[in-house]
Amino acid sequence: MRASRQETGCPPSAGEPASFGQLLRSLRQRRGLSLAQLATRAHFNRGHVSKIENGKRPPSVSFAKACDRALDAGTTFADIALALESASRPQRGWVRPGQLPSAKRNFVGRQEEMRHLDGLLRGAEQALAVPVAVISGLPGVGKTAVAVQWAHHAVNNGHFRDGQLFVNLQGPGPGTAATPSDVLADLLRTLGVPADRIPADLDQRAATFRSYLHGREMLLVLDNAADAQQIYPLLPGSPGCAVVVTSRSRLPGLMSVAEAATLRLTELCQPEAALLIRAIIGDPRADADPAAVDVLAERCGRLPLALVLAGEHIVSRQQRSADALARELKPERARLNLAEGDVVLRDAFATSYRALDEQSARLFRLLGLLPSRLIDADATAATAGVSQDEASRMLRGLDSVHLIHRQDERHYLMHQLLRTYAADLARQMDQEAGHIQALRSTPDGVTTGSAPLSSLVA
Numbered sequence: 001m002r003a004s005r006q007e008t009g010c011p012p013s014a015g016e017p018a019s020f021g022q023l024l025r026s027l028r029q030r031r032g033l034s035l036a037q038l039a040t041r042a043h044f045n046r047g048h049v050s051k052i053e054n055g056k057r058p059p060s061v062s063f064a065k066a067c068d069r070a071l072d073a074g075t076t077f078a079d080i081a082l083a084l085e086s087a088s089r090p091q092r093g094w095v096r097p098g099q100l101p102s103a104k105r106n107f108v109g110r111q112e113e114m115r116h117l118d119g120l121l122r123g124a125e126q127a128l129a130v131p132v133a134v135i136s137g138l139p140g141v142g143k144t145a146v147a148v149q150w151a152h153h154a155v156n157n158g159h160f161r162d163g164q165l166f167v168n169l170q171g172p173g174p175g176t177a178a179t180p181s182d183v184l185a186d187l188l189r190t191l192g193v194p195a196d197r198i199p200a201d202l203d204q205r206a207a208t209f210r211s212y213l214h215g216r217e218m219l220l221v222l223d224n225a226a227d228a229q230q231i232y233p234l235l236p237g238s239p240g241c242a243v244v245v246t247s248r249s250r251l252p253g254l255m256s257v258a259e260a261a262t263l264r265l266t267e268l269c270q271p272e273a274a275l276l277i278r279a280i281i282g283d284p285r286a287d288a289d290p291a292a293v294d295v296l297a298e299r300c301g302r303l304p305l306a307l308v309l310a311g312e313h314i315v316s317r318q319q320r321s322a323d324a325l326a327r328e329l330k331p332e333r334a335r336l337n338l339a340e341g342d343v344v345l346r347d348a349f350a351t352s353y354r355a356l357d358e359q360s361a362r363l364f365r366l367l368g369l370l371p372s373r374l375i376d377a378d379a380t381a382a383t384a385g386v387s388q389d390e391a392s393r394m395l396r397g398l399d400s401v402h403l404i405h406r407q408d409e410r411h412y413l414m415h416q417l418l419r420t421y422a423a424d425l426a427r428q429m430d431q432e433a434g435h436i437q438a439l440r441s442t443p444d445g446v447t448t449g450s451a452p453l454s455s456l457v458a
């Protein structure tokens, strides 16, 4: 019989995941037993039980079975020990995991972010904590690129000798995110646990993963996280490990549970944005018209994804110049159609937009119609016809998923390309868009957040 999560005293999935030893201690205490009593029941000496609870010794299968019997825990501990035993058995063809995607040849800038991540690692060496860094920012700003670049840099400097794991968590987007249970099963398979030895229960999977990583130096890159709940069960507990998470959300919950450090990426500065285009199209084409490269970088909003799409567009067309593309992108809406292969700029924004609730989605669209990129919370309330508290709440929500960027208590900025995208949607979907736009073009239109707007909105 398998013990349920409640019976084993496991922490809930939203909390800190446990290793074999932590799980054992938790259930022993729930059963009201001392270390000595468990040792007697399981026929092992007290010191042995203590070392396993403290993660200082790996559990054998016979020990785990004895604990299951002594604690009436079904096959909870045996399942974990069997999985661990399979993973530690030398296997033919098994190599240390090195799952990082390749680093970018054309990587530019982000020196400060790299230093910040280096510092995190150094701090953790002293604190004996598992460093967790969250890199967040708007779609296509370069979160994955920074995580991967830094990971290679750390490996080159001799860190994470036991391997690097890279997982795409497939968030955001309703219903698409990978479940922690499936991710753990994949990770355990990668670490050498045969499919039939992977425990069925989420907590057992997490405990096996944590126990396997105990004492190892492993980097875990969790790319594209949907929310903090998806991350908790995947966190290792061993100080030699480190976790880098990328997400379009700020994952606030993770900061309180895992004390994660955060890095919020913004668009590149002008020289770096131009450098990225230059790196892709090559010096001869960039030198032919450096001013056009600068204009193009601005029209791409200095957003790495747009810059890369623009650069690749030029490279893939022999006769195309930076100037010709810059002119083609003069109308703001044309920029949303930047695409190469199956990557389309508009689609990158759409996955974040579609994850919004109906009210926030409507507000996002209307914000695109405001006369300035600078959003005033009071004017927003008037535009959307909601109370100021409600407007503030929704603005904070949009900020937490990086669709706008908080400047101070009452002001937010929207990235130029997102603004174009939002306005485009508003024109298609919102009856009031025409009225708002008409006011936008009058001298005392929405800039003042004036009353007439709210009356236009249902």
Ligand SMILES: Nc1ncnc2c1ncn2[C@@H]1O[C@H](COP(=O)(O)OP(=O)(O)OP(=O)(O)O)[C@@H](O)[C@H]1O
Pocket (backbone or CB within 6 Å): 104, 106, 107, 108, 109, 110, 137, 138, 139, 140, 141, 142, 143, 144, 145, 146, 224, 246, 248, 276, 304, 305, 308, 348
């Ligand atoms: N600093 C950089 N130097 C060179 N290329 C970059 C840089 N940052 C990002 N890129 C490139 O820009 C594109 C978008 O970057 P990336 O995929 O890392 O963005 P992201 O923020 O992870 O996007 P998403 O929100 O969709 O996950 C990629 O082709 C990436 O290689």
Ligand SMILES: [Mg+2]
Pocket (backbone or CB within 6 Å): 143, 144, 145, 223, 224, 246
């Ligand atoms: Mg990414």
